[in-house]
Amino acid sequence: MIKTVEWSDEGVRMIDQRLLPTEEKYLTFRSCEEVAEAIKAMVVRGAPAIGVSAAMGLALGTMQAVGTSVEDLEQDFDYFCDIMSKTRPTAVNLFWAIERMRERFRRSRAAGADAEQIKKDLIEEAQLIFREDIESSRALGRFGGELIPDNSTVLTHCNAGALATAGDYGTALGVVRGARDAGKRVAVIADETRPFLQGARLTAWELQKDEIPVTVITDNMAGHVMKQGKIDCVVVGADRIAANGDTANKIGTYMVAVLAKQHNIPFYVAAPVSTVDLSLATGDLIPIEERDAREVTHIREQRLAPEGVSVANPAFDVTPGELVAAIITDRGVARPPYTESLRKLVEG
Ligand code: MRU
Numbered sequence: 001m002i003k004t005v006e007w008s009d010e011g012v013r014m015i016d017q018r019l020l021p022t023e024e025k026y027l028t029f030r031s032c033e034e035v036a037e038a039i040k041a042m043v044v045r046g047a048p049a050i051g052v053s054a055a056m057g058l059a060l061g062t063m064q065a066v067g068t069s070v071e072d073l074e075q076d077f078d079y080f081c082d083i084m085s086k087t088r089p090t091a092v093n094l095f096w097a098i099e100r101m102r103e104r105f106r107r108s109r110a111a112g113a114d115a116e117q118i119k120k121d122l123i124e125e126a127q128l129i130f131r132e133d134i135e136s137s138r139a140l141g142r143f144g145g146e147l148i149p150d151n152s153t154v155l156t157h158c159n160a161g162a163l164a165t166a167g168d169y170g171t172a173l174g175v176v177r178g179a180r181d182a183g184k185r186v187a188v189i190a191d192e193t194r195p196f197l198q199g200a201r202l203t204a205w206e207l208q209k210d211e212i213p214v215t216v217i218t219d220n221m222a223g224h225v226m227k228q229g230k231i232d233c234v235v236v237g238a239d240r241i242a243a244n245g246d247t248a249n250k251i252g253t254y255m256v257a258v259l260a261k262q263h264n265i266p267f268y269v270a271a272p273v274s275t276v277d278l279s280l281a282t283g284d285l286i287p288i289e290e291r292d293a294r295e296v297t298h299i300r301e302q303r304l305a306p307e308g309v310s311v312a313n314p315a316f317d318v319t320p321g322e323l324v325a326a327i328i329t330d331r332g333v334a335r336p337p338y339t340e341s342l343r344k345l346v347e348g
Helices: 032-040 047-064 070-085 092-110 115-145 172-181 198-209 219-227 253-262 338-347
Strands: 005-008 011-015 026-029 152-156 186-191 214-217 233-236 240-242 247-250 267-270 316-319 326-329 332-334
Touching: 005 047, 005 115, 011 032, 011 047, 026 032, 032 047, 032 070, 047 070, 047 092, 047 115, 070 092, 070 115, 092 115, 115 172, 115 267, 115 326, 115 332, 152 172, 152 219, 172 186, 172 198, 172 233, 172 267, 186 198, 186 219, 198 214, 214 219, 219 253, 233 247, 233 253, 247 253, 253 267, 253 316, 326 338, 332 338
Parallel strands: 152 186, 152 233, 186 214, 233 267, 267 326
Antiparallel strands: 005 011, 011 026, 240 247, 247 316, 326 332
C-alpha cells in the first residue's frame, strides 16, 4: 500500500511528491507550520490528502502548545486553523477537515475535557479522518467499479490516486482499482497534466507499481486518442463540487470533458462527499488558485519560456455539471439533476 501521509511519534510523515517518480523519499514535519508549508509547496497534494494532512497538522500543533488552560489551547488552536486555511484555496476538503477538528474541539470542551484531554481527542480525530478516508476510497471504488465495462480503457487527468488521498486506493484511480478488484480487465491512459505533471509523474508511478497497464500521453493528445476509439470512459477526481454538479478539478479537465462529449464518451467524476460543497450553488463561486509562474516557465531547474514573459497559471478549471455523466461518491452514484441527487447523498 502506498502511504501518502501518516501520523508518527515524531510528527507527520509524507512521501515527497515533488521528487516522484525518480526518488522515493519520506519527510517528517514536526510542527503545524511545517505541515502547512508542505501543503503549500505540494509535498502533499490532492484534495483528500490535503484534508487528512491538515487535520494531522492541527493535532500536531495543539499537541505542542504550551498553555495549560483550555482557553490558552483554544487560542493556539484558532491560530493553527488560520494558518492551515491559508494554504490552498480550491480543495474544499481542507476546510472540511478544519471544521471537523473544530467540531471535535467544541465537543470535547462541552464534555468537560481539560487541555490535555482535548489534545488527545484531536489526535484521535485526525487519525479517524485518516482511516475514514481510506475506507471511503474503497467504498467509492466499489460503486465506481460497477460503471467500468470489462476490457476497457479509462482516460484520466492529473493524479486522483493513492497519492491524492490518505493512501491505498484513491478516487478516480480507486474506481479503476475497484473495477480491477471486481475481476475486470482495465487499462489507463494518463494525461501528463501540465504544468506540474501529476499524470506523467504520479499516476504513471502508482499504476506501474500496482501493475495496472498505463500509457502516458501529453495533454494535447487526448482528442486524437478519443477520435481513434481508444477510450471507453473518462474518470477524474475533484477538488470541489458545487451543489449543481459543477466540478473544479486540475486545469485541463474541462477541455477533456468537452472532448468526451464530442465523442460520446461517458465522463465521470469520482470524489468522496467531503469534496461536495453544498454552500455553493454553482461552480462560478469556486475560488481558483493561481500558482507560481515558475511552474509554467520551468521544469524543475530548466527554463522553458523566455525570461520576463507574462504567464498565467490557474491551477484548476470548472467543468459544468451538464458534461458529467455521473458523480461517483463513497455513498453511491449521483446522476443528473445533481442539485437533488447530490444533496440526497450528502445529507443522507
Ligand atoms: O494541485 P493538486 O495536485 O493538489 O490538484 C488536485 C488534484 O490532484 C486533482 O485536481 C485531482 O484530480 C483531484 S484530488 C483527488
